[in-house]
Amino acid sequence: MEIGGRQITNRLFLGTGKFSSNRLIPEAVRAAGVQVVTVALRRVDMEFEQENIAAYIPEDCIMMPNTSGARNAQEAVRIARLARAAGCGNWVKIEVISDNRYLLPDNYETIKATEILAGEGFVVLPYMSPDLMVAKKLVEAGAAAVMPLGAPIGSNRGLKTRELVRILIDEIPLPIIVDAGLGRPSEAAEAMEMGAAAVLVNTAIATAGDPVAMARAFSLAVAAGRLAYLAGPGESVEYARASSPLTGFLRD
Amino acid sequence: MSFYEERKKYENFDFDGFFEQVTDADVRRAINRDRLTPLDYLTLLSPRAEVHLEEIAQKAHRLTVQHFGRVILLFTPIYVANYCTNQCLYCGFKATNRLERKKLTPAEVEEEARIIAATGLKHILLLTGESRSKSPVSYIRECVEILKKYFTSIGIEVYPLEEEEYRELVEAGVDGFCMYQEVYDEEVYARLHPAGPKRNYRYRLEAPERACRAGMRTVNIGALLGLHEWRTEAFFTGLHADYLQRAYPEVEISISPPRMRPELGGFEPPVKVTDRNLVQYILAFRLFMPRGGVTISSRERAELRDHLVRLGVTKMSAGSNTAVGGRSHPEAVGQFEISDGRSVAEMAAMIYSQGYQPVYKDWQMV
Numbered sequence: 001m002e003i004g005g006r007q008i009t010n011r012l013f014l015g016t017g018k019f020s021s022n023r024l025i026p027e028a029v030r031a032a033g034v035q036v037v038t039v040a041l042r043r044v045d046m047e048f049e050q051e052n053i054a055a056y057i058p059e060d061c062i063m064m065p066n067t068s069g070a071r072n073a074q075e076a077v078r079i080a081r082l083a084r085a086a087g088c089g090n091w092v093k094i095e096v097i098s099d100n101r102y103l104l105p106d107n108y109e110t111i112k113a114t115e116i117l118a119g120e121g122f123v124v125l126p127y128m129s130p131d132l133m134v135a136k137k138l139v140e141a142g143a144a145a146v147m148p149l150g151a152p153i154g155s156n157r158g159l160k161t162r163e164l165v166r167i168l169i170d171e172i173p174l175p176i177i178v179d180a181g182l183g184r185p186s187e188a189a190e191a192m193e194m195g196a197a198a199v200l201v202n203t204a205i206a207t208a209g210d211p212v213a214m215a216r217a218f219s220l221a222v223a224a225g226r227l228a229y230l231a232g233p234g235e236s237v238e239y240a241r242a243s244s245p246l247t248g249f250l251r252d
Numbered sequence: 253m254s255f256y257e258e259r260k261k262y263e264n265f266d267f268d269g270f271f272e273q274v275t276d277a278d279v280r281r282a283i284n285r286d287r288l289t290p291l292d293y294l295t296l297l298s299p300r301a302e303v304h305l306e307e308i309a310q311k312a313h314r315l316t317v318q319h320f321g322r323v324i325l326l327f328t329p330i331y332v333a334n335y336c337t338n339q340c341l342y343c344g345f346k347a348t349n350r351l352e353r354k355k356l357t358p359a360e361v362e363e364e365a366r367i368i369a370a371t372g373l374k375h376i377l378l379l380t381g382e383s384r385s386k387s388p389v390s391y392i393r394e395c396v397e398i399l400k401k402y403f404t405s406i407g408i409e410v411y412p413l414e415e416e417e418y419r420e421l422v423e424a425g426v427d428g429f430c431m432y433q434e435v436y437d438e439e440v441y442a443r444l445h446p447a448g449p450k451r452n453y454r455y456r457l458e459a460p461e462r463a464c465r466a467g468m469r470t471v472n473i474g475a476l477l478g479l480h481e482w483r484t485e486a487f488f489t490g491l492h493a494d495y496l497q498r499a500y501p502e503v504e505i506s507i508s509p510p511r512m513r514p515e516l517g518g519f520e521p522p523v524k525v526t527d528r529n530l531v532q533y534i535l536a537f538r539l540f541m542p543r544g545g546v547t548i549s550s551r552e553r554a555e556l557r558d559h560l561v562r563l564g565v566t567k568m569s570a571g572s573n574t575a576v577g578g579r580s581h582p583e584a585v586g587q588f589e590i591s592d593g594r595s596v597a598e599m600a601a602m603i604y605s606q607g608y609q610p611v612y613k614d615w616q617m618v
Contacts, residue, residue, distance in 0.1 A: 018321020
């Protein structure tokens with residue numbers, strides 16, 4: 001898969017906000033072979049080497065700063081610019097949330113921010129509530145991928161938006177990356193089997209008993225799901241094949 | 253509509269009667285709910301719920317890790333002025349207490365800021381007493397301009413302001429607001445605040461709403477525990493937080509459960525709030541508002557704070573000092589006695605040892 005001119009082979013993207021120690025981040029990245037890591041600019045502290053979360057992301061990874069904390073397009077744009085100025089590269093995950101109860105994204109503001117930042121040469125991956133019309137507008141606005149949520153952030157509820165995400169996969173010509181809500185590797189596999197281009201996981205890995213092992217488990221599940229998608233699963237049927245077909249008498 | 257009217261709905265509510273009727277089954281039902289109603293929250297604050305504390309703790313811990321991760325945000329207060337026109341019976345800085353009054357000059361603010369910034373902290377909370385003449389908004393703003401050079405997130409805990417004034421400070425770079433109602437019971441409030449502008453209960457109660465409308469990113473509220481029956485005060489604090497979160501979903505709402513500490517004037521808190529009570533309050537709040545922040549100050553002793561890391565708390569002060577200019581002049585008298593005098597580095601080490609990560613920076617001005 002190619003995003004923003006970069007070849008991506010590992011389809012598990014990793015979020016970094018909830019680890020019990022920054023030191024676990026490079027370990028999880030290595031164990032899972034992760035290539036794309038997102039980090040909230042609000043947590044990046046270039047002045048404090050030892051506690052700077054960005055310093056724990058391996059050099060060979062693509063760092064994708066996110067605009068966590070932005071309440072509207074304007075703030076998201078400013079955060080993205082600050083991130084680029086701070087040396088975090090030109091990828092950005094747009095996250096515009098003005099609802100602290102469910103952490104659901106504001107699609108309208110997200111489209112606006114995408115348009116501005118794509119125009120400024122950013123590789124823009126917007127986080128959104130799955131909606132076909134919004135996704136189409138994100139394509140027009142210049143997004144590099146579209147990242148619908150599977151369920152609210154941190155909820156570990158799985159692929160609750162399945163039908164809507166499936167429509168995006170069918171209709172949108174960009175990579176569809178399921179971001180947020182996936183609680184188990186099996187749910188990540190499910191998204192990949194459906195044809196998602198990748199998944200982004202933080203809570204389920206960072207808060208697991210053994211985050212490094214869980215990162216590996218997710219990576220395997222993502223690879224398995226992708227392989228299954230490519231292999232084209234056999235049709236699934238609701239009933240066993242009747243041995244005496246109802247239409248067997250039609251022999252002409 | 254403001255929270256003032258919302259609170260009035262409970263004016264004739266029989267809290268004692270409610271607590272008496274709570275059964276174990278009620279408590280278990282409240283624990284296992286996905287979304288708690290205000291009365292579920294009250295059920296978890298009841299004396300009956302005390303026997304279920306461990307079960308509540310397990311769920312509170314799970315919810316906190318799920319929503320916030322294994323991280324604790326660190327911050328510290330900076331007292332810039334202690335001139336005060338109020339006479340809160342319980343406060344070390346009240347107008348009638350005799351102590352050296354002081355207001356930091358810009359150079360002194362800078363000196364304190366430098367000392368604090370050297371510890372790595374990026375979140376600071378600026379405090380003043382209530383004196384519009386000695387610490388006007390223009391002075392607060394002047395301090396903010398200096399603090400901005402050293403910190404990426406600035407909160408204020410000052411006297412209640414007008415919405416326009418909050419907006420002015422937001423534009424100057426303030427992103428956090430903190431104000432304790434002290435007491436939600438209006439009559440007790442009147443008794444404890446015999447003179448000064450703070451007598452205006454409603455103006456203070458509605459200050460968080462003005463702050464939300466003015467664009468503050470984080471709003472922290474609380475009742476000072478020990479001044480009145482803690483279960484109902486905890487209930488109203490939670491109700492207030494829930495009200496603000498629904499009315500202003502873009503703002504991060506958090507609470508503090510500060511307990512009375514000995515202060516210069518020697519005020520004896522009328523109500524004793526034990527460690528167990530405090531823990532029950534924090535846990536019940538976590539179940540009621542799974543995404544609500546909980547801030548614990550250095551009023552609490554080190555050993556208790558160590559345990560609280562895993563019990564729903566999301567933010568802790570470190571290297572605190574409650575005196576004006578107390579970091580460059582350690583002999584200065586503070587607003588109240590600090591129980592946990594650990595440095596930022598010591599706090600960070602403790603948090604790491606609990607399997608949590610201390611976070612120094614969680615916002616920057618944009």
